[in-house]
Amino acid sequence: EVQLVQSGAEVKKPGESLKISCKGSGYSFTSYWIGWVRQMPGKGLEWMGIIYPGDSDTRYSPSFQGQVTISADKSISTAYLQWSSLKASDTAMYYCARGRSFDIWGQGTMVTVSS
Amino acid sequence: EIVLTQSPGTLSLSPGERATLSCRASQSVSSSYLAWYQQKPGQAPRLLIFGASSRATGIPDRFSGSGSGTDFTLTISRLEPEDFAVYYCQQYGSSPTWTFGQGTKVEIK
Numbered sequence: 001e002v003q004l005v006q007s008g009a010e011v012k013k014p015g016e017s018l019k020i021s022c023k024g025s026g027y028s029f030t031s032y033w034i035g036w037v038r039q040m041p042g043k044g045l046e047w048m049g050i051i052y053p054g055d056s057d058t059r060y061s062p063s064f065q066g067q068v069t070i071s072a073d074k075s076i077s078t079a080y081l082q083w084s085s086l087k088a089s090d091t092a093m094y095y096c097a098r099g100r101s102f103d104i105w106g107q108g109t110m111v112t113v114s115s
Numbered sequence: 116e117i118v119l120t121q122s123p124g125t126l127s128l129s130p131g132e133r134a135t136l137s138c139r140a141s142q143s144v145s146s147s148y149l150a151w152y153q154q155k156p157g158q159a160p161r162l163l164i165f166g167a168s169s170r171a172t173g174i175p176d177r178f179s180g181s182g183s184g185t186d187f188t189l190t191i192s193r194l195e196p197e198d199f200a201v202y203y204c205q206q207y208g209s210s211p212t213w214t215f216g217q218g219t220k221v222e223i224k
Contacts, residue, residue: 035213037160044218045152045160045203061212062116100207101150101165103172108159 002026004034004096004106011112012086019082020109022096029077030054035102036070036081037095048094051079086113117142117206119216127224134191136219138204143184148208151180151189154218155200163202164189191221199223 007021022034035050049060053072060070072079079096091113098104118141128134138149147167152160162171164180167187177192191198201220207213 037215044201045154045205045215047205047213047215050213059212061214095159097160100148100213101162101205102152102160103162103165105159105161 002098002104004098004104006094006096006106006109009110009112011114013115014086014088014113016086016113017082017084018086018111019080020094020111022079022081022106024077024079024098027098030074032098033100034072034079035097035099036068036079037097037102038064038092039095039108040092048081053077053079086111088113088115116212117144117214119204119206119214121202121204121216121219123219124217125220125222127222128194129224130194130196132194134189134194134198134221136189136191136202136221138182138187138189138216140185140187140206144187144206145208147183148206149180149182149187150205150207151178152203152205153198153200154203160203194221 005023030053033050036048038046048064049070051058051070053074069082093108095108096106120139122137149167151164154160168180179190181188201218203218204216
């Protein structure tokens with residue numbers, strides 16, 4: 001079965017760092033883009049950025065460039081989304097998804113940033 | 116960056132009716148790299164349509180996509196109770212950023 005499994009929910013304080021993960025299985029991880037999508041509470045989907053694990057080609061939305069870092073470790077079929085200094089406004093559900101049109105989605109990771 | 120504008124914001128319809136959702140791009144979407152997604156509360160989005168008009172695996176044929184250039188449409192021919200949800204379009208033809216529309220909510224009238 002093709003699937004993406006994301007790491008669990010996180011509760012953090014402002015200023016802390018965080019790295020969440022997305023593990024692919026059931027397909028060739030290096031042959032498909034993996035994208036990250038933010039959904040703030042009660043809001044729509046926002047495309048954050050995308051990585052091609054085969055060569056680590058990475059692109060970012062201008063809205064998220066410099067705010068997050070996307071990476072991947074193809075040896076363990078896992079993509080990552082990380083923050084160096086979280087803000088309360090980073091509170092959201094984060095999804096990873098496969099491909100250019102996102103045909104497979106992870107279950108989502110809820111990130112809560114609160115003092 | 117291509118901006119996608121979806122209309123209407125909310126569509127109030129009854130089961131069995133036809134739903135027509137619009138997605139307009141601020142500039143031409145190359146090679147019709149336009150997708151549609153459905154999202155229900157508490158769930159991850161699901162791909163319905165890619166390449167503007169191709170149904171994803173397992174998607175019922177009451178869902179259809181059309182359009183090219185800057186104007187795209189998702190049509191649900193006869194609404195089933197499980198189709199009431201939020202729908203998003205996304206363009207993935209214009210590198211480096213691939214944007215979503217703001218969504219259309221299809222609600223029960």
